[in-house]
Amino acid sequence: MPNDSELDTKSAERIPAKRVLGLAVPALGVLAAEPLYVLVDTAVVGHLGALPLAGLAVAGVVLAQVSTQLTFLSYGTTSRTARLHGAGRRAEAVREGVQATWLAVLVGLVLLVVGQLLAGPIARVLTGSDEIAAAAVSWLRIALFGAPLILITMAGNGWMRGVQEATRPLRYVLAGNGISAVLCPVLVYVADWGLEGSAIANVVAQVISAGMFVAALVRERVSLRPDFGVMKAQLGLGRDLVLRSLAFQACFVSAAAVAARTSAEAVGAHQVVLQLWTFLSLVLDSLAIAAQSLVGAALGAGAARRAKGVAGQITGYGLVFGCLLGVVFAGLAGPLPHAFTTDPGVLGEIPHAWWFFVALQPIAGVVFALDGVLLGAGDAAYLRTATLLSAAIGFLPLVWASLAFGWGLIGIWSGLSAFMLLRLASLLYRWRRGNWAVTGAVRPG
Template identity: 70%
Template sequence: MTATQVDAGPRRVLALAVPALGVLAAEPLYVLVDTAVVGHLGAVPLAGLSLGGVLFTLVSSQLTFLSYGTTARTARLHGAGRRSEAVAEGVQATWLALAIGVILLVIGELLAGPVTRALAGDGPVAAAATGWLRIALLGAPLVLVTMAGNGWMRGVQDTVKPLRYVLAANVASAILCPILVYPVGWGLEGSAVANVVCQLVGAALFLRALTTEHVSLRPHAKTMVAQLKVGRDLVIRSLAFQVTGVAATSVAARTSAEAAAAHQVVLQLYGFLAMVLDSLAIAAQSLVGAALGSGDAPLAKQAARRITAYGLLLGTAVGVVFAALAGILPQAFTSDTGVLEQIPLAWWFFVVLQPIAGVVFALDGVFLGAGDAAYLRTTTVAAAFLGYLPLILLSLFFGWGLVGIWSGLSLMMLVRLVALLARQRYGNWAVVGATR
């Protein structure tokens, strides 16, 4: 283990976090561009993109263990000086990505229509969402391959190459999207095609990176089973996020097309900034995992404290910036008067949540790096189903709309904040060793 592998000073954290930020922000930034392009088609296409996008995220992001779980396992091996074994984790994660991605593609194509109609009713929003989703699902295996590639590269503390790969893919797609939507005339479906192109380019680059490493590319069932065991807790955790997210979007869609479109705009901004803040979590995963893999628990705890403080500072700064942009930025995403009137109902919740999110996401990274996924699973499920989901359902019953939905999200984040801070201070999470 070298000193730079576990140094949690500002320079080292920035060296890991800034390229990771580019990777994390690229997909939400593309979705923001997509939202801005589609938003000028009208409220119904934008609401369709909102619903279809949430469902696609539900399909793909349940497998976050392919990135976060792989980073945790890889970082410990890297910290122990076993790089070839660390990269081998990435090979097996990629095989898992391809296999699971094909299964999700088949199931998703069969259920796309019935699910969108169940969530939004049998109308134009559901029809628009179904058309977008059927095309976008073709990229599901490719998204998962990219997740696996990001996971093992972060674990060996290489965040620069993934940045290059993801930027190349997303820049090409951002150029293609408005061309397919408007001059070509494919409308909402054009944005889905551009999305698949982006995912194809990214997955190809990550696959090429694996072939340049001198490790076996054969599948190994034992390693994949071990990864699936880690993935179990992360899948349950992601499912809690996605169930509440889909429920919130469904309630917004049933409120009105304008409310659904406004929710899409603010939610995508929230997702984009979550990726900005999550860049510190990537640094935390790499540094905490390396420290524990090398057997140094005090150093892991020091890294955790520092990165949590950085998260609070970054979240506060982001909140101030977007408070100042409240009267300007929404107009970049839509010119629909009804949608613009709904956006402020969610905007100020989104702004106030940023400092809280900065701390929560940093601690997520700490505990993922430590392999403490079970605690994250339990606390996330409790916060989602005892805090967020009840307020979503009450919003549907009482007609609270976006105010109720975003109040629920705020409550969930507060519960998670308290639980994670308690774990950091009192919990036995810093378990040393090359594996856990």
Template identity: 65%
Template sequence: MESAGPASTPLDLSGRRILGLALPALGVLAAEPLYLLFDIAVVGRLGALPLAGLAIGGLVLAQVTTQLTFLSYGTTARASRFHGADRHDDAVTEGIQATWLAVCVGAVIVVIGQLLAAPVAGLIAGDEEIATAAVSWLRVALFGAPLILISLAGNGWMRGVQDTARPLRYVVLGLGLSAVLCPILVHGLLGAPRWELVGSAVANVVGQFVAATLFVVALLRTGVSRRPRRSVIVAQLQLGRDLIARSLAFQACFLSAAAVAARFGAAAVAGHQVVLQLWNFVTLALDSLAIAAQALVGAALGAKDTRGASRIAWRVTAWSVLFAMVLAVFFLVGRTLIPGLFTADDAVLDQIDVAWWFFIAIMPLAGVVFALDGVLLGAGDAAFLRNATLTAALVGFLPLIWCSLAFDWGLAGIWTGLTVFIVFRMIAVVWRTRTGRWAVTGADRQVHADDGTGG
């Protein structure tokens, strides 16, 4: 029988401990984007139409599952407190209830998704052939939605008990199987049927099934009661509500930025997309340290160690800023080389150069924001993060994006908006962390007041 493992007593704040949690988490975060690039390369050999169908179908599925990441981050916050309080069964129970929630919500997504797949794909694609291709992929891929959510829940509770190694193994095994099956089923290799675009969706679902099964088996082996508990599920949904609102604010900002960039012409939107994808890579790297902060802060507060939680907060922030500065130097040195890896078009390169200096300048600030986001998420302070993100979006990012369109500021205006967004969020999370009002101790004090001010 597997156990959740012992809590760290006293708190281990060494660089080795932080990296021991962060590096496997980074592997999990990076595994899916890397697989998606491989999937695109495999399907791309079929031609432009299947590739466009994959792009539209993948966008629809991603938009749905991205809004439900609270199953991972929220579960980490709650499970880590019980882990710190040495209540291992309760920590695992968070994973069990999150898994029940994942199954139920995932089933609803499958049903509604099948009904809406064609009209939604048609609306986004704006082309009947592309929409038809997207729907053929999406109808199969939707069956993976519950499996994706189960894996999110599994990642959540395992991070909460400070086990980031097993999730990495499970995710890599599942995606590895998908990577083997994808070219076989898409192109009909080794005597397999040639399913083309649908083969990509089947390969994805098979890999997701393997990963989800491993997470479920890990739960079953703990021996903890598997019955649904309404009170726990309701508490998870309360935390999830705030995280979903926060996620929607991000979506509104970045979709608006893409829409405005497109109105400045093909070169502008292409340049914006290149730098934005690199920004996504940076945020992925910084998020791994934020996950370590979540797990450690939650455990400290569960153990009623506010001083330890505060030390973790600033220690991880220092690591995150240092890492961000290393990345900034890397991209500064590669300013003339890296953009050329993505395009040889002079007009696009000129637009990339406009955004590049903003991209480099905000990295150290992002190091602070992501680390303290992780700290406050680990403390269950999601209501404050919701309010801070919505305020920064409505007061900073969105007005500057639309002013960029009105006054023809181009990418400089859009990336100024992103910079202001990061600065506002940094001010908010630094202030909140310094007040100490987030440091609510005890395993059962896990959701702060809805106004985002109490603790």
């Protein structure tokens, strides 16, 4: 006799593919906007010379941790907002966005103050060079004023995705980054502000985007008063997502450190393949964002079968897209690396990572899709534990063993493969059991 979960899975409802793409494609635009702006910024500063470029590289890594570690302001807000939206409680859903925005302001101000105090010591630790550290600090002290604004934009993306408005966030982010991309060379070269001009342009982008998200909240005509009870609940979900992000950071920082201790050629090859991995992650993560919004809304409406149908449907899309990407990049194995480097040593090392990267694309497609499903269901505690265990059991032992035994990039990417396979197994187990599909406008704690 089949159990209720099996019956729900067999009779799960599907939704039109057009609706999934209507959320995923604009989300991809938002995800890609920031990396594309960083490329423009890097190209502009790169013409100032090696020292300003090195300073931007170091300072950019530090500032990027703000968005990397605080993704709960977007992903967590989407989960909570989507449930309320699915339950037909739009005003309450938008108020989640209000509280996430207040939280962004409070956390952002703390980061601004702490960042100003620690900018110098952090830059010196990362660089080991007083000249590069000075350049990094000159950029970072200005750019940090954008930290609260970055977080406001993340919160804005979160609540708008939750109420299934995909195009407005894209317009807001493109407006800020587009104007800033034009302004950056003007401030750097014409105004002759150099590296500091780049930082000012960066803050201008955040002011424009964050201002548009705040104006959108005001137009919703809901209460803008802070509610510390709601903020506390959001922080509870945020704690699990921050710990999950830390697991990712531990893995990738360890991989970079081991590659750097292997050889200059190995770290160069690792950087090329890792950047391609990161870019394709954005493509696949857009499906995960669609899954968050649709699954959360279905569960908020009490439609567990629909949520399970969306989960299976988007997981299938992720597998298909992952397979296609694997085929495409297998075909590009010969010519594409030459677009990044002409160094024979680096080109000789790239194949040691390339074929792992290619083979992992179908796995990544499923993993990212199921990540989005469980995030949409608010199942962050399970994701936290599964990611931490996958990192501790799979990635880190193989990565550090590759340093001890001289396995090089093969060892590093074997570690990444083990990490992804363990995540895949844990996510498939959770998905098939079906107990993540807890209905209600608010997921029980």
